[in-house]
Amino acid sequence: MSPSAQLLDKIASNTEVVGIIGLGYVGLPLAVGFAQAGVKVIGFDKSQSKVDRINRGDNYIKDIRDAVLREVVESITLTATTDFSRIKECDALLICVPTPLDKFRKPDMSYIEAACIAIGQNMKAGIFICLESTTYPTTTEDFMLPLIEASSRQNPFNLQDVSGENTTTRQPDNNDNSTTRELENTTTREHDSFRHGRDFWLAYSPERVDPGNASFHTKNTPKVLGAITPEGLEIGQKIYSKAIDQLHLVSSPKVAEMVKILENTYRLVNISLINELALLSGKMGIDIWEVIEAAKTKPFGFQAFYPGPGIGGHCIPLDPFYLEHIAKKFDFDLSMIHTAGHINMRMPHYMVIKISTALNSIKKAVNGSNILFLGVAYKPNIDDARESPALEIINLVAKKGAIVTYHDPFIPQVKTDHDLSLHSVELTAEALQKADCVVITTNHSAFIPEFIIQHARLIVDLRNVIQEKGKKVFKL
Secondary structure, three states: OOHHHHHHHHHHOOOOEEEEEOOOOOHHHHHHHHHHOOOEEEEEOOOHHHHHHHHOOOOOOOOOOHHHHHHHHHOOOEEEEOOHHHHHHOOEEEEOOOOOEOOOOOEOOHHHHHHHHHHHHHOOOOEEEEEOOOOOOOHHHHHHHHHHHHHHHHOOOOEEEOOOOEOOOOOOOOOOHHHHHHHHOOOOEEEOOOOEOOOEEEEEOOOOOOOOOOOOOOOOOOEEEEEOOHHHHHHHHHHHOOOOOOEEEEOOHHHHHHHHHHHHHHHHHHHHHHHHHHHHHHHHOOOHHHHHHHHOOOOOOOOOOOOOOOOOOOOOOOHHHHHHHHHHHOOOOOHHHHHHHHHHHHHHHHHHHHHHHHHHOOOOOOOOOEEEEEOOOOOOOOOOOOOOHHHHHHHHHHHOOOEEEEEOOOOOEEEOOOOOEEEOOOOOHHHHHHOOEEEEOOOOOOOOHHHHHHHOOOEEEOOOOOOOOOOOEEEO
């Protein structure tokens, strides 16, 4: 039986082991999904605290129900570890590691690189590997593939006789003493590298997690999958179908990688467009929110996007720059993406001008004013402040001498990129009355417009929370 047939047989009999590398907001829900389907899952993460919490059944991802995590941990369907040598126990590995941009807005591939090296050095033959982290097209084939093959030369279970007899198809058993004796006698053998299509299969499937979305989660969100070979695509389909309701198969990893970039670039361009129109509308005395509501009545050819102080989260502010990075290698200038990104990055600066204008209306300067920010999460009703425009606005007004406080029911403390550490204050009538200006930066459902308008002296509403119009309310 061929290695691929052996793996498909394991999947059919539900005896495969799935490894998830990276147990954050993408990896942990995916791990729980497979465990709920009865698949044995090993979660890998470098954070000992995350691993310990998972193994105690202590949930730290709000999109997972606490009882569900406890159930799959107590049934030993899901375990977590920092020991990456246990990769050798896995029949499939799904990589869900961070892919940030560096200070020059170039992709930081160090997390993917570390995962690939660990896989190459520890995997067994006959394994399916899939990257879920957002990245630029060609990553799977041009970056990951050669790295895994090269790293596998250091794999202790990957040996070849000098005479040329390949032994990589032997599957080591943790309790097999003969394996240990075999590895001790390596004088007549040398390391060979695992080969794609013979010893492993590589694919890409972009994550589509939307934190806080009550309707769509990991299982019921359609998933795109592209593999290097038809064999790998078949294996990936059989594995993912256990945890995902609907799969959409594409012809290659490059196509799947571009899908993710397209989805988020589409949102970036349209949000940047509406932000720019909002700024113009403000200068012209036009209510952009009224404009959007009217435009929404058209039953075709229009989708509503809403303005705000900027775009946050890991995806939209960052993903298009992955495409810009690879486009340069093809001598191609992505002018629309560049312009949209520039508009988005400037929005916090425009919001500081809006705050300054509001304070000027009551004959106050930003310097020395007490400014209370409502919400530092990048979107409503979540505890995620990654790339949040609120943090950049806080930085900017603090640099101008403002006395800054914030309230966020989901984020008790925060540290900005410029080492400003803050703790959430209680949202009371006194806190609102004390502030010279209240700035609404996140539209959490916990914020009661009537309470804010009653007690705040001056409001800068960047999220259209306050419907009442008046001299003390400044809208985006």
